Amino acid sequence: MKNPFVFIFLLVVAVFAACKPTESNVSGTAILITNAHVVDVATGQIAEDKALLIDSGKIVSIGDGSELSALVGKDDVFDAGGRYVIPGxxxxxxxxxxxxxxxxxxxxxxxxxxxxxxxxxxxxxxxxxxxxxxxxxxxxxxxxxxxxxxxxxxxxxxxxxxxxxxxxxxxxxxxxxxxxxxxxxxxxxxxxxxxxxxxxxxxxxxxxxxxxxxxxxxxxxxxxxxxxxxxxxxxxxxxxxxxxxxxxxxxxxxxxxxxxxxxxxxxxxxxxxxxxxxxxxxxxxxxxxxxxxxxxxxxxxxxxxxxxxxxxxxxxxxxxxxxxxxxxxxxxxxxxxxxxxxxxxxxxxxxxxxxxxxxxxxxxxxxxxxxxxxxxxxxxxxxxxxxxxxxxxxxxxxxxxxxxxxxxxxxxxxFNVQDKLASIAPDMEADLVILNSNPLEDISATQDIFAVVNDGEYLSREKLDELLQQVQVIKGKLDEERKTE
Ligand SMILES: [Zn+2]
The missing domain is CATH 3.20.20.140 (Metal-dependent hydrolases)
Structure with a gap:
């Protein structure tokens, strides 16, 4: 290639194409969270109405919901309804x-x-x-x-x-x-x-x-x-x-x-x-x-x-x-x-x-x-x-x-793992909490949880309540077993 500028241009295009998620590089288990107010815990900035594309336990992309929704199935889109997303x-x-x-x-x-x-x-x-x-x-x-x-x-x-x-x-x-x-x-x-x-x-x-x-x-x-x-x-x-x-x-x-x-x-x-x-x-x-x-x-x-x-x-x-x-x-x-x-x-x-x-x-x-x-x-x-x-x-x-x-x-x-955990950005592990109110106004907002994403898995409030119910059942069983011991 004679012109080095053309080479650099093509390289930039290639890198950009590689970074941008497409149907071919998003798996069938990817999920999308839409209408999220994303809290940057480093700066306190809130990016409003974002969509988060999550695949194989990682955040792949943060962007526009209408664009990204083409990449996942209908059942894999979760509407955060303007709620606040913080790292787990x-x-x-x-x-x-x-x-x-x-x-x-x-x-x-x-x-x-x-x-x-x-x-x-x-x-x-x-x-x-x-x-x-x-x-x-x-x-x-x-x-x-x-x-x-x-x-x-x-x-x-x-x-x-x-x-x-x-x-x-x-x-x-x-x-x-x-x-x-x-x-x-x-x-x-x-x-x-x-x-x-x-x-x-x-x-x-x-x-x-x-x-x-x-x-x-x-x-x-x-x-x-x-x-x-x-x-x-x-x-x-x-x-x-x-x-x-x-x-x-x-x-x-x-x-x-x-x-x-x-x-x-x-x-x-x-x-x-x-x-x-x-x-x-x-x-x-x-x-x-x-x-x-x-x-x-x-x-x-x-x-x-x-x-x-x-x-x-x-x-x-x-x-x-x-x-x-x-x-x-x-x-x-x-x-x-x-x-x-x-x-x-x-x-x-x-x-x-x-x-x-x-x-x-x-x-x-x-x-x-x-x-x-x-x-x-x-x-x-x-x-x-x-x-x-x-x-x-x-x-x-x-x-x-x-x-x-x-x-x-x-x-x-x-633990020197801030490059992969505890921030909401592409390539970060997808551990997130979706809160009903803004935690930057009152920290007790962390107690009002709408959903959790754990290791890329979306857990709705209903699912979280099921988990809690199971803990209660195990407690009852263990107490009962031990009474007869
Ligand atoms: Zn201790």
Whole structure:
């Protein structure tokens, strides 16, 4: 070809033709969603009256409904009727846990999807290997549920109160357990501090980072938040730890290490010396070091207000087996002897933690929305609690767009999969929620779901209700079976 411009022109035409969906490159299972207001969660822009062509689990094209409708069968067109489409929601902190709740947990997987949650991050449990297997089965379309990212089992010290931890006493055991997690092909590493000494905790963070893992977890009293952040901690679970940054964290940690201050007394010192300005300054340090925070407000809120809220008639209980809810009792028992002052203290502490969210956001810290839903977390109901968490974020003063980001793209960025998940654009995986009202005006709109697209499959409200009905049936059956055991 003599003229290079002609060549470039033809190339552009060829590329354009290849990108544009035609009947020949759309499969028989493709679907089209029309009249959708598409929410761009990165910018907060809404593209009105768009059609989304979805094929083989992916968004193929976003465009004009009348043009694209020629590519799919009549029965495969779904009218969103001017409703709002957002990416499927991510719950960045759940635990699929307890060896005696395997069937119970499996029954809840479709429920997540019915609640618009198409991805969960499982933050480790005693069912580690099973959750890993479920993750793979869901990815292979052998099991129906949300996409799972999981830590498998978490690292802890010897004789931890949590069941099923990988307990380590030294660096050799740390290496063995990291080898085990490598073998499991976990998605990240979780570490908690029940009995794990601070120095081995810090080494664990560094060694897991060396192996390429994101590392998240709690903050021990004998380690400062800054030490963890500097060592490459990817995210801090629970915003309660943020309060430490309002005090002389390093100084208090030194006192704990030298034995001058008992761990059991450290909490009081932090509470009595909290300063909001100091906290805000250090939140900027967290932001600079790229440490995200998963606030998990709802669990603390449920416990703090247990005396005011009667959960006995919660509608959600119809989905949970008696055995599942029996696990709630331990936290209730643990709080039974609390004085009125202690009860008020819990509420004040909850409010102070919630108040940190706007400061964290303003400082540039990435917020990950996670519920901490788990059998052991009292009244933190799987799936529903994420929606409650989002409302608590709004009550704490975050803007709906920021909240939506915390429950979509921030999760995808955490796992570095934002180029295929959690945005609405061509080539993205088709996990979507269609809402009856605009979530950018009020985040509680996420609770009013018209339809869900999970892995490219359109699930109407009717279908979602069927899924929920099935969960109820399984609950009834399991309760009945266990009565006669
Ligand atoms: Zn947790």
């Amino acid at each position: 929601l991510w719950d960045m902190h759940v635990h699929i846990e307890r060896e005696d709740l395997v069937e119970d947990n499996r029954a809840l997987l479709p429920l997540y999807v019915a609640y618009g949650i198409t991805t969960v991050r499982d933050c480790a449990s005693d069912l580690g290997e099973l959750v890993l297997a479920w993750r793979d089965s869901i990815n292979n379309d052998q099991l129906f549920g949300p996409q799972i990212f999981t830590a498998g089992r978490k690292l802890e010290g010897i004789n931890s109160i949590w069941k099923g931890d990988l307990e380590i006493a030294n660096e050799e055991e740390l290496r063995q357990m990291l080898d085990k997690l490598d073998g499991y092909n976990v998605d990240f590493v979780k570490i908690t501090e029940n009995t794990l000494p601070g120095d081995l905790f810090l080494t664990s963070v560094k060694e897991a980072k060396k192996r390429g893992y994101k590392v998240t977890g709690h903050v021990p009293y004998d380690l400062s938040v800054e030490e963890l952040a500097t060592a490459g901690f990817s995210a801090i679970e629970h915003a309660s730890y943020m309060l430490r940054l309002g005090s002389d964290d390093s100084g208090i940690v030194d006192s704990v290490r030298s034995g001058k201050l008992a761990r059991s007394k450290a909490g009081e010192v932090y509470s009595s010396t909290f300063n909001q300005d100091s906290a805000f300054t250090r939140y900027k340090m967290l932001a600079e070091l790229g440490v995200a925070v998963t606030p998990t407000l709802i669990g603390g809120k449920q416990l703090a207000y247990l005396d005011e809220n009667d959960h006995q008639s919660d509608a959600y209980l119809k989905y949970l087996t008696d055995r599942f809810t029996s696990k709630y009792q331990w936290r209730i028992d643990r709080m039974a002897g609390e004085t009125p002052e202690q009860k008020q203290g819990r509420k004040d502490r909850y409010q102070l933690i919630a108040e940190q969210l706007p400061y964290l956001h303003k400082a540039g810290v990435t917020i990950l929305a996670g519920s901490d839903a788990a059998a052991l977390n009292t009244f933190v109901y799987p799936a529903q609690s994420l929606h409650e968490e989002l409302v608590l974020f709004q009550e704490a003063g975050l803007e709906p767009l920021t909240i939506l980001q915390s429950a979509t793209i921030n999760g995808a960025k955490f």
